[in-house]
Amino acid sequence: MSEIVLYDYWRSSASYRVRIALGLLDLPYRTVPVDLLAGSHKIGEHLVRNPQGLVPALEIDGVMMTQSVSIIEYLDETRPGQGLLPTETLARQRVRALSHAIAMDTHPVCNLGVVRHVMDIAEAHGDDADAARQEWMAKYIGSGLAGFEAMLAGDGTNGDFCHGDRPSMADICLIPQLYNARRWNVRFSHLPRICAIEQRCNAIAAFANAHPDQCPR
Incomplete structure (x- = not known):
């Protein structure tokens, strides 16, 4: 399995959500900080990861993903067991x-x-x-x-x-x-x-x- 990389800002609520989800699923990952106060989310390198210029971006399963709620639903669908969403x-x-x-x-x-x-x-x-x-x-x-x-x-x-x-x-x-x-x-x-x-x-x-x-x- 390829390495999971989270492009993250420590105070970002959206990034915080993904960190919790990865932890609940016991998925190890590497963090790459993106400094929002310094404007790092608006420069070319990060815009390739997330064209909206936001965090988080999650590199997983060979794909770069954005939008925390969508990421959490993907994790729930592909890593069953924890039940981040109910089945009913x-x-x-x-x-x-x-x-x-x-x-x-x-x-x-x-x-x-x-x-x-x-x-x-x-x-x-x-x-x-x-x-x-x-x-x-x-x-x-x-x-x-x-x-x-x-x-x-x-x-x-x-x-x-x-x-x-x-x-x-x-x-x-x-x-x-x-x-x-x-x-x-x-x-x-x-x-x-x-x-x-x-x-x-x-x-x-x-x-x-x-x-x-x-x-x-």
Whole structure:
């Protein structure tokens, strides 16, 4: 089997998701850091890997892959056993819906490029750019997590994790967003299901080892 290579930025939520998935599947990989703050994701070499100029990019099975949720689904389909998505159709839909609530609704409006634009607009209007960023993060991360909590409570199928009694793609998407919430001082202690799930995930090596503090920079 060829070497798996992850082109990664330590604080990227999307990269964090893929690190967790690789860990849950016990797939060894090599990390190549891509410094977003230095603009390394926008230069020619990385654009060959990911034409969007984003991270992650994952080299696996002789192919370069992008988009974290799509990568996780590929890993689930080609490395069966862990069950990153359930096998039953309605259960898979629920896990996808929870995952998309974070990865497609909450995270995209809080990523580096969007928030930089928010700060630029604030500065252009003579406002405090840092305060504008904080307000933006509080609004969109806070409302996103509140909606996620409501989704968890919605159909009574929960076990110890977002769906059932082992972590799925939904948990893989949630935990990086909680890291971002803490980074921007967004409270979620009033969301008991999320807090309980986070505690259980933190006790699993694949989640702990994927934490940004454990990553090369």
